[in-house]
Amino acid sequence: MIARLWLLIGVLASPLVQADPLKFPAKMSIYGQECGSCHVPYPPSLLGRGEWQQITNQLDQHFGVNASLDEKTRQRIHDYLQHNSSPAPRAMAAKGQLPRITQSPWYKREHRNIGPNALKVLKANSMSSCQVCHGITE
Numbered sequence: 001m002i003a004r005l006w007l008l009i010g011v012l013a014s015p016l017v018q019a020d021p022l023k024f025p026a027k028m029s030i031y032g033q034e035c036g037s038c039h040v041p042y043p044p045s046l047l048g049r050g051e052w053q054q055i056t057n058q059l060d061q062h063f064g065v066n067a068s069l070d071e072k073t074r075q076r077i078h079d080y081l082q083h084n085s086s087p088a089p090r091a092m093a094a095k096g097q098l099p100r101i102t103q104s105p106w107y108k109r110e111h112r113n114i115g116p117n118a119l120k121v122l123k124a125n126s127m128s129s130c131q132v133c134h135g136i137t138e
């Protein structure tokens with residue numbers, strides 16, 4: 001309890017949250033270029049095969065934006081994600097909804113001490129901006 005409280009205070013007070021760096025796919029890869037222009041290129045292992053499939057199948061309706069790609073590029077990214085995804089689903093999204101890493105049970109547990117104020121202090125748009133708190137290694 002005390003440790004949690006300190007984490008919370010730390011998160012609110014410090015401009016740089018002490019989170020472990022995450023390994024993201026290279027910015028220069030095809031995935032990094034196409035799927036890392038609006039947000040970080042999320043690590044493929046953080047969603048399951050079927051979940052990535054859902055995402056690459058409806059890029060024209062991608063969380064409120066159109067992220068469509070030409071078919072050849074879409075297929076390459078699809079293959080890359082399928083090969084590197086988690087075999088089991090991870091996000092447990094409601095039926096008909098696109099899966100989100102940030103809605104996954106493990107994710108909510110890891111980030112349970114981070115409130116909306118922390119995002120304000122850090123000037124992060126949302127919890128989807130992993131790079132604001134986690135250093136990035138490629």
Ligand code: HEC
Pocket residue numbers: 034035036037038039042055056059062063064065066067077099100101102103125126127128129
């Ligand atoms: C035109 C901008 C744009 C492009 C290009 C784009 N996205 Fe997104 N993506 C978004 C937006 C906006 C969100 C919602 C972010 C939020 O709610 O904070 C999002 C969210 C996501 C999420 C859920 C993040 C979470 O909250 O857990 C995943 C996964 C994702 N995108 C994957 C991809 C993949 C894979 C590609 C490449 C095929 C891609 N995105 C390309 C704009 C884009």
Ligand code: HEC
Pocket residue numbers: 017018019020021022046101102110111114118119122124126127128129130131132133134
């Ligand atoms: C507002 C700050 C913040 C944001 C934004 C954030 N995290 Fe975290 N994250 C933390 C903190 C703090 C911890 C707990 C300390 C730790 O273990 O690194 C954590 C823990 C984790 C962990 C477990 C520990 C580890 O490093 O393996 C993972 C995985 C993770 N975050 C992934 C993500 C991903 C993916 C995103 C973006 C979709 C994200 N985080 C966004 C602050 C943040």
